[in-house]
Amino acid sequence: MRASLRSHVDRDRGELAAAYEHVRSATERLCADLSPEVCTAQSMTEASPVKWHLAHTSWFFETFVLSASVRGYEPFHPEFSYLFNSYYNAIGERVARSERGLLTRPTLEEVMAYRRHVDERMRECIERSRPLDAAVVELGCHHEQQHQELILTDVKHLLSRNPLQPAFRARGCMQRPADVAPRARFIGYAEGLHEIGHAGGGFAFDNESPRHRVFVHAFELASRLATNGEILEFIADRGYERPELWLSDGWDAVQMHGWRAPLYWQPDGERWMQFTLAGVREVEPAEPVCHVSHYEADAFARWAGARLPREAEWEVAARELPVDGNFVESGELHPLADVRVTDDASAIDAPHAMFGDVWEWTCSAYDAYPGYRPAPGALGEYNGKFMVNQMVLRGGSCASPRAHLRASYRNFFHPHARWQFSGIRLARDL
Amino acid sequence: MRASLRSHVDRDRGELAAAYEHVRSATERLCADLSPEVCTAQSMTEASPVKWHLAHTSWFFETFVLSASVRGYEPFHPEFSYLFNSYYNAIGERVARSERGLLTRPTLEEVMAYRRHVDERMRECIERSRPLDAAVVELGCHHEQQHQELILTDVKHLLSRNPLQPAFRARGCMQRPADVAPRARFIGYAEGLHEIGHAGGGFAFDNESPRHRVFVHAFELASRLATNGEILEFIADRGYERPELWLSDGWDAVQMHGWRAPLYWQPDGERWMQFTLAGVREVEPAEPVCHVSHYEADAFARWAGARLPREAEWEVAARELPVDGNFVESGELHPLADVRVTDDASAIDAPHAMFGDVWEWTCSAYDAYPGYRPAPGALGEYNGKFMVNQMVLRGGSCASPRAHLRASYRNFFHPHARWQFSGIRLARDL
Amino acid sequence: MRASLRSHVDRDRGELAAAYEHVRSATERLCADLSPEVCTAQSMTEASPVKWHLAHTSWFFETFVLSASVRGYEPFHPEFSYLFNSYYNAIGERVARSERGLLTRPTLEEVMAYRRHVDERMRECIERSRPLDAAVVELGCHHEQQHQELILTDVKHLLSRNPLQPAFRARGCMQRPADVAPRARFIGYAEGLHEIGHAGGGFAFDNESPRHRVFVHAFELASRLATNGEILEFIADRGYERPELWLSDGWDAVQMHGWRAPLYWQPDGERWMQFTLAGVREVEPAEPVCHVSHYEADAFARWAGARLPREAEWEVAARELPVDGNFVESGELHPLADVRVTDDASAIDAPHAMFGDVWEWTCSAYDAYPGYRPAPGALGEYNGKFMVNQMVLRGGSCASPRAHLRASYRNFFHPHARWQFSGIRLARDL
Amino acid sequence: MRASLRSHVDRDRGELAAAYEHVRSATERLCADLSPEVCTAQSMTEASPVKWHLAHTSWFFETFVLSASVRGYEPFHPEFSYLFNSYYNAIGERVARSERGLLTRPTLEEVMAYRRHVDERMRECIERSRPLDAAVVELGCHHEQQHQELILTDVKHLLSRNPLQPAFRARGCMQRPADVAPRARFIGYAEGLHEIGHAGGGFAFDNESPRHRVFVHAFELASRLATNGEILEFIADRGYERPELWLSDGWDAVQMHGWRAPLYWQPDGERWMQFTLAGVREVEPAEPVCHVSHYEADAFARWAGARLPREAEWEVAARELPVDGNFVESGELHPLADVRVTDDASAIDAPHAMFGDVWEWTCSAYDAYPGYRPAPGALGEYNGKFMVNQMVLRGGSCASPRAHLRASYRNFFHPHARWQFSGIRLARDL
Secondary structure, three states, X not given: OOOOOOOOOOOOHHHHHHHHHHHHHHHHHHHOOXXXXXXXXXXOOOOOOXXXXXXXXXXXXXXXXXXXXXXXXXXXXXXXXXXXXXXXXXXXXXXXXXXXXHOOOOOHHHHHHHHHHHHHHHXXXXXXXXXXXXXHHHHHHHHHHHHHHHHHHHHHHHHHOOOOOOOOOOOOOOOOOOOOOOOOOEEEEOOEEEEEOOOOOOOOXXXXXXXEEEEEOOEEEEOOOOEXXXXXXXXXXXXHHOHHHOOHHHHHHHHHHOOOOOOOEEEEOXXXXXXXXXXXXXXXXXXXXXXXXXXXXXXXXXXXXXXXXXXXXXXHHXXXXXXXXXXXXXXXXXXXXXXXXXXXXXXXXXXXXXXXXXXXEEEEEOOOOOOOOOOOOHHHHOOHHHOOOOEEEEOOOOOOOHHHOOOXXXXXXXXXXXXXOEEOOOEEEO | OOXXXXXXXXXXXXXXXXHHHHHHHHHHHHOOOOOHHHHHOOOOOOOOOXXXXXHHHHHHHHHHHHHHHOOOOOOOOOOHHHHHOOOOHHHOOOOOHHHHXXXXXXXXXXXXXXXXXHHHHHHHHHHHOOOOOHHHHHHHHHHHHHHHHHHHXXXXXXXXXXXXXXXXXXXXXXXXXXXXXXXXXXXXXXXXXXXXXOOOOOOOOHHHOOOEEEEEOOEEXXXXXXXXXXXXXXXXXXXXXXXHHOOHHHHHHHHHHOOOOOOOEEEEOOEEEEEEOOEEEEOOOOOEOOOOOHHHHHHHHHHOOOEOOOHHHXXXXXXXXXXXXXXXXXXXXXXXXXXXXXXOHHHOOOOOOOEEOOEEEEEEEOOOOOOOOOOOOHHHHOOHHXXXXXXXXXXXXXXXXXXXXXXXXXXXXXXXXXXXXXXXXXXXXX | OOOOOOOOOOOOHHHHHHHHHHHHHHHHHHOOOOOHHHHHXXXXXXXXXXXXXXXXXHHHHHHHHHHHHOOOOOOOOOOHHHHXXXXXXXXXXXXXXXXXXXXXXXXXXXXXXXXXXHHHHHHHHHHHOOOOOHHHHHHHHHHHHHHHHHHHHHHHHHHHOOOOOOOOOOOOOOOOOOOOOOOOOEEEEOOEEEEEOOOOOOOOOHHHOOOEEEEEOOEEEEOOOOEHHHHHHHHHOOHHHOHHHOOHHHHHHHHHHOOOOOOOEEEEOOEEEEEEOOEEEEOOOOOEOOOOOHHHXXXXXXXXXXXXXXXXXXXXXXXXXXXXXXXXXXXXXXOOOOOOOOOXXXXXXXXXXXXXXXXXXXXXXXXXXXXXXXXXXHHHHOOHHHOOOOEEEEOOOOOOOHHHOOOOOOEEEOOOOOOOOEEOOOXXXX | OOOOOOXXXXXXXXHHHHHHHHHHHXXXXXXXXXXXXXXXXXXXXXXXXXXXXXHHHHHHHHHHHHHHHOOOOOOOOOOHHHHHOXXXXXXXXXXXXXXXHHOOOOOHHHHHHHHHHHHHHHHHHHHHOOOOOHHHHHHHHHHHHHHHHHHHHHHHHHHHOOOOOOOOOOOOOOOOOOOOOOOOOEEEXXXXXXXXXXXXXXXXXXXXXXXXXXXXXXXXXXXXXXXXXXHHHHHHOOHHHOHHHOOHHHHHHHHHHOOOOOOOEEEEOOEEEEEEOOEEEEOOOOOEOXXXXXXXXXXXXXXXXXXXXXXXXHHHHHOOOOXXXXXXXXXXXXXXXXXXXXXXXXXXXXXXXXOOOOEEEEEEEOOOOOOOOOOOOHHHHOOHHHOOOOEEEEOOOOOOOHHHOOOOOOEEEOOOOOXXXXXXXXXXXX
């Protein structure tokens, strides 16, 4: 990803240094209680070891800031570029993604030393370098925030594969009294020619640009996220067994993987339990459903007589709302039920939880906005080369840092992916 | 697919009968010279045996017309619904797609008897049935035209896997004197709010509806298709070896399959040969490139400093042009070089070969138009359930029947597919 | 395989010509009713199309006799060596085994013309060539007999995959009145130093030589083959679900393939049906069990408190018996129940059906006899290079030509193979 | 494996306690320098994490001694039986072998606490239990010695997959001055009826029994192991590229895995380097070749005009020799060159290094000795169920504890396995 040209190249260095410190220390607080064992293992190709995330985010600053800007900078270790490059072909060869769990060395301790080394040199660099590409530093901070979320989703997947099903953290993911979720209503939006994409002012990734016009047909959006209770109805109505509800590729995935419920759900006699970052507990009907693939989201929507929102629709609805919600800072690490008073549904005139809780699958394939140009060089590989076979998700989750999000933010995953905190908001044509 | 509600339900029955006869006999002429051996084999999961196509198209009429409309109709064979259902889950179980080549029985002769049986009953039905769902008959005819093209692409793939590389047909695919293709120029189109999709009047598939507004940004389109000569330059410039030119999934496909040139190309000392439906002959630089995946089309476009067109752009440019070009009726079965006089490129004010020759990959993911509704029941599975992970192609090819095409027609394949007559037209932002 | 040096190099040419004619015409009679469709398809990598067998056996004579011995012999077609070589690396490249079903050309008719061409030249050659390597002609005849059996097993597998489950031949595989199989008894053999292997006199494959001494411990052998009725007891006792009965690799195969019964068995309500070369009919308890893997044979033996015989034990027991039994010449194409009078089991002093009915899995890995030397050149690849990971089977089946068998004959397949007519005879330590 | 009935059930308890302490502490010394990261990761399905070995060997004593013999014994952790069972189906479900690397918890520290807990209870048990099944304790000690060797081979494989190629231990694997290996000569053995298998007196696994007669044909055995220098000649003679040298399954493995040299060899310009437990160093021609599959051993032997020994031949030759050689106790952790004076080859009348250095592949498939009976219950799964598809290796390696070996010892691996310290000794028919 190329940092927006509209980024604060001239922002105050002190502010930049503070942002850097904030992001880096947040990452380390997240991992503070993790053992070397947990930080080393990799549970599937799509997920990475925590240790790798810790090193890769440092490698990013080392490669794109220190090596690029600091005269005579010597990399901390000559092989780390090979070990901790994620996918930047322009930077050179790298460890196969599926083999990151074999990186028993460097140890966690050595990786933490690497982080300290990079931090020290980055502090000097931010303070003193002439010139300093502040946009790349800012990009590196947002990059690290993405990895903070991935650390949580990847470690959740890893721990779930351990028969002991250990908790990541005892607190959080608290089960609330069994509230009933409010009835969802649909909120209407008129048709019109809108501008979407990053409007300038603050950081954005290159895939949010350029801002451009798009004609949006009249639509309506559900006032809240789809709930576990609704998915339980879908299951009870044999939703996972009826091919007519599914996209063809989705039905193939159901058959191949034997899906019968969202990821992390497990039957326990009559009830469903779910693995959370605080361990196993009962599925709570009022909570938003989480850890579903695009295929499941799409099939559920079809069953419900609705569809998933287009990304432009979502953005039009979201951009007037404050970026407010259940983010990683709440410490919940789990989506929360909508507990608004439900007596008068008609009083609800804005969709709830557009930000936070769960990423919302859209029916829009991830593509280039008209006029999109990736940055030259290796940073141009950040976003553009993934613009095929993936679907856009919007709004952030309970594992996203609040400062990382905005209405124009485009997340994207393959439609079969389930290990992110991904959920469902329904939409309909008007 | 649901036939358009705007279809000619009330058209004259004689006309419908003639259309039916025309389509059915065209299919049989196409296969007239094929041996039982060729008609039985299946070269890959995505392709089907000719015998299967011959039977499946008949099954379509039997299932959706005869069984639905003719009181007391007895299917020709009780198991054929199982054998020749393609993907209609609502109709019931079916033979796994990858095992169609194991259907040694019914024999080709029995399948032809099945066709005759269905034809006789269809003739009676079209003449006499009260009521007759003429829209479904028309749909069946267009369905069979799609399979005519697939018969050619599937049998081409099959024959290419035989070390003898036998011709499908001796005539056609003639090599022309080595014309140089005219220099391509780019033709500009202004931005604007356009309507795309089927405008009514004549048949269309459900995925072309509803007609709807879309804002199209200013763009330009190449005056002709990309040529073999240009791909040879791409190859010479190491295009297949430079990851920075490729989408990430595309680069994975290059590595996994060892792609080094379009499908059916084979090196012969210094030159490149290609397998055609008339056998192996030299690659002709002036001809349009053919049998490339979306990934290759996209990488070539990036290398050329351009991009692939969006489907709305393509439709806006194509809809004023006559549906004219090199279709299956020419008997060429191979794309033809653009031989317009090239002295004055500026005289060219419309793109050439928008219809016929090769399907043109767009950069648009195949999705539902705003307001799209699939038909109820099994016919609703025709198009809608494929709306994920596939890319739209436009314009038809040298293997398409002319009557099958129109400006709003949306074809779609997975981005790695290469065995269709698929090629490249470049576009650019203005 | 190298023909035994003890072979009849000097036998009368008329006799050799007669043997040749006999074998070649037997092959063609076997295939006389098969359609081009059936002869072309390949149902799995391990099996080959009938057309391929017909051509490959001719290629063997063309390559190892005509091209080697006839001055100026021109191969029938320059590409056939590539198409119809099975695995002789010394002869050159060949079509991948898994792609033999794509050889739609040459057609069946062309293959039969190839056979006629080879037959004519072979007749001349046998009559006139000086010198003539009669041992290789004889080897080619035995080679073709092996493929006669494979034609039956491969076409059985192919037809079984067709949902129509068509018969290969209406006659044969007759269901007998439901006789009860006689109680099996165990026949004892004293320990001793024995010679096993080919003793000279008549043809043998190289893997049966040299004859050599082996110490055989006292053992006993079941008086008859294990029956379907006994396997039904094994199934009822949850034999396919109890890992303690299985070899570790066998249990993996059970899990991976979902085995619950022998190949070609299918449940039909309360009863079991089986696919035979005459179509589907009920499983007959008194018949020998057939189409089991080595793993199933071994697990069944363990369940029965016994084991499989060693190949030396089998040979010691078999060599005094006449080569008599239910072979392909009976036309049954299915194993037959042992119908000896059972009142006095003690009167039975020799094992029944040691030859014919089903190949008997031994617990001996296929290996080289002490002093074994493969022939030089391509024919040396016949047997020796398969001497790892395969298990020996003895005795021939209802699909073997009688003249092909003898007590020293060693057949071999991978332990998971089930599509041969393979069954079980129990043994025990004394 | 069932401990031999001839085992010292009545041996002195003090001796048993000492043996137990010796083995357990040897395991821990082996792992003393390994980080939690190294102890957690798993590099392939066939290898296990060190942590798993440490726990599994303790689980063995807990399950088969403490739970079986100590009234009221409470397992250390209720889930450990599930986590650390290797393949004893009779004990119940277990973690899939390929997922042992996901056992991030228990941590290494917790596993060491588990070991201490088991050790304490075992000490009490050995001292006080009435009755005590001393044979199972002894079996557990030998079982743990097997895992000591596996710890070394598995951690070697793991470290080799790390691009940093870190050493397991700095000392050991020293490169010696480039001695030339002595010319090998062949030592002859006359034919005869021999007894092989465990003769009683001391511990043996059940697969070494019963001792039984076997007729051994005259043979000769190479006076030393095959060397790296000889494999370099094999490579130079295109040994890895000539199918006629290979077993058919071996050639498939060469193609599939791209083998071009023994495991852990890597080209470096003109020379070959190899990864050892002390890091990367040059390949030394005089050293015994190591880390070859059975397929490579067999192909090399064929190329050399020889063959691999049968296991009975090996045992006949070895049983008069002292169990003396380069074992794990030497600290070399790498095979050593034979440095006997070579002037008078004829003076060498016994094969060198029959014990230690490298396991010697035989051409004998691993099977049951005549009269073999596995133990009843779960311990019966130790050896018997692996008696298919594996080849016997003899003699122990530089990673084996000396006390673990004897002439009748049978090791076994699949023929494609290369990560053990496996090498080659040639044999010939006389």
